[in-house]
Amino acid sequence: MDLQYTTGEWTSTELIGTDVFSGLAVLEVETVPETATPLSFSETPPSIGQDVIAIGNPFGLEGSMSRGTISGVGRDY
Structure with missing residues (x-):
């Protein structure tokens, strides 16, 4: 998977992990x-x-x- 920085530069990445509930992913970048x-x-x-x-x-x-306020912690889904 490739990633483009706001500077226009590109780098290769490796997917380290995801969270389907929040839609987040952790990528390890090459440069x-x-x-x-x-x-x-x-x-x-x-x-x-x-x-x-x-x-x-x-x-x-x-x-x-995005701005928000923590409404709860330690919830199990």
Whole structure:
């Protein structure tokens, strides 16, 4: 699977994992442009009432961001 950065550069990826319930995938990339800045992960789990954001490019929309509030944690589907 190939991935295109917003700079127009392309790289090869490997699918590491998916979550069908959230529509998320984890990709390992072959190369990262120097202009790319990784986001850090939180060291603590989210708490109810906490504001959160999701950043991505769904349906080809560049630089999409969604805001939400954690309504529950530890749910089993």
